[in-house]
Amino acid sequence: MDYIDPHIHMVSRTTDDYATLARMGCVAMSEPAFWAGFDRRTVDGFRDYFHQLTDVEPKRAAQFGIQHFTWLCINAKEAENVSLSREVIAMIPEFLDCPNVLGIGEIGLNKNTKNEATVFLEHLELAIKYDQQILIHTPHLADKYQGTRMILDMLCDDSRIDPSRVLVDHVEEHTIAEVLDRGFWAGMTLYPVTKCTPDRAADMIEKYGGERLLANSAGDWGPSKPTAVPDLIFEMRRRGNDDSLTRKVVYENPVEFFSQSQDFNFVPREID
Amino acid sequence: MRAASQILTESFLEVRAKLLEVAATLDRIDRSLDAGSPLPNQDQVQREQIDSAIEILLSEGSDRAERLQQLFSRQYESDWRKQMDL
Numbered sequence: 485m486d487y488i489d490p491h492i493h494m495v496s497r498t499t500d501d502y503a504t505l506a507r508m509g510c511v512a513m514s515e516p517a518f519w520a521g522f523d524r525r526t527v528d529g530f531r532d533y534f535h536q537l538t539d540v541e542p543k544r545a546a547q548f549g550i551q552h553f554t555w556l557c558i559n560a561k562e563a564e565n566v567s568l569s570r571e572v573i574a575m576i577p578e579f580l581d582c583p584n585v586l587g588i589g590e591i592g593l594n595k596n597t598k599n600e601a602t603v604f605l606e607h608l609e610l611a612i613k614y615d616q617q618i619l620i621h622t623p624h625l626a627d628k629y630q631g632t633r634m635i636l637d638m639l640c641d642d643s644r645i646d647p648s649r650v651l652v653d654h655v656e657e658h659t660i661a662e663v664l665d666r667g668f669w670a671g672m673t674l675y676p677v678t679k680c681t682p683d684r685a686a687d688m689i690e691k692y693g694g695e696r697l698l699a700n701s702a703g704d705w706g707p708s709k710p711t712a713v714p715d716l717i718f719e720m721r722r723r724g725n726d727d728s729l730t731r732k733v734v735y736e737n738p739v740e741f742f743s744q745s746q747d748f749n750f751v752p753r754e755i756d
Numbered sequence: 757m758r759a760a761s762q763i764l765t766e767s768f769l770e771v772r773a774k775l776l777e778v779a780a781t782l783d784r785i786d787r788s789l790d791a792g793s794p795l796p797n798q799d800q801v802q803r804e805q806i807d808s809a810i811e812i813l814l815s816e817g818s819d820r821a822e823r824l825q826q827l828f829s830r831q832y833e834s835d836w837r838k839q840m841d842l
Contacts, residue, residue: 596830596836598840598841598842601840601842602842625828626828626829626830627830628825628829629825629826629829629830629831629832630829630830630831630832630833630836633832634832634836637834637836637837656825657819657821657822657825658822658825658826658829684821687821690757723758724758
């Protein structure tokens with residue numbers, strides 16, 4: 485089955501991974517800006533990173549017939565440095581016209597601090613000013629519930645934000661309902677230990693249906709599995725679910741959500 | 757939706773294995789306690805969380821996973837903006 489991975493960090497993956505993903509049906513992916521595993525010290529460090537996301541990775545993906553899209557921001561882990569965050573936010577517009585940029589992301593909270601919330605709100609202002617879609621990172625483990633609620637408060641308090649243009653990622657059993665009920669798109673991240681397994685994601689699809697629901701691998705430099713979305717496809721089939729429901733989650737929903745961005749120039753694979 | 761009987765049959769060995777891992781981990785902790793290595797207070801809170809989680813597993817209802825997530829979550833306070841002066 486053709487699928488789209490809407491959240492994967494390919495700068496951290498090998499070229500072999502691109503080859504494997506292509507063989508498993510991945511036809512497109514979107515790569516949000518994230519933490520590199522260390523705190524960057526200068527705005528030029530981010531400028532180089534955004535060049536990698538907007539120029540280098542699309543070429544690397546194209547070698548395997550995969551279309552690569554991206555989102556730009558300074559992530560929540562580095563938002564404790566508010567002055568650097570503001571420099572990065574001021575620099576982002578340099579890249580917003582690049583042909584694979586879908587919006588601002590992955591912005592959100594990490595430890596739910598005042599500085600993180602401050603930088604999150606300034607990212608929202610940037611997205612509103614440039615009419616960009618938004619991709620949200622929600623915190624991990626014990627911080628997830630509190631942080632997700634805080635993020636939803638900030639989004640819903642601003643009448644200029646259209647929930648149908650916001651994807652809230654890393655939802656789990658205790659956060660998915662509120663995200664969907666408030667009109668946002670929800671992304672389930674299939675990530676070992678700290679997030680969600682393919683089995684539990686299949687449970688959530690069966691419980692909530694496929695409307696406004698996406699699934700991603702968030703494959704990165706940590707313990708993660710870039711082929712986790714095909715694992716979910718397999719689990720849905722193993723349970724006897726109709727392929728049309730699975731295809732909605734792993735292909736049609738990403739296309740529908742991303743199509744709200746004028747730079748989503750996705751070309752479906754031709755099928756005989 | 758698959759029949760409950762089918763789900764149980766397909767999942768039984770996997771669930772059995774996961775429960776054994778939990779049991780063996782708790783045994784390991786108890787052996788260490790018996791050998792004179794007490795848990796500090798903050799770890800005792802985590803140990804009690806595991807007992808509470810097991811109680812949730814023993815309860816009725818089809819929302820155990822969500823209740824476990826809530827058990828392991830920090831609480832949300834609606835006046836967080838005021839607390840942060842934001």
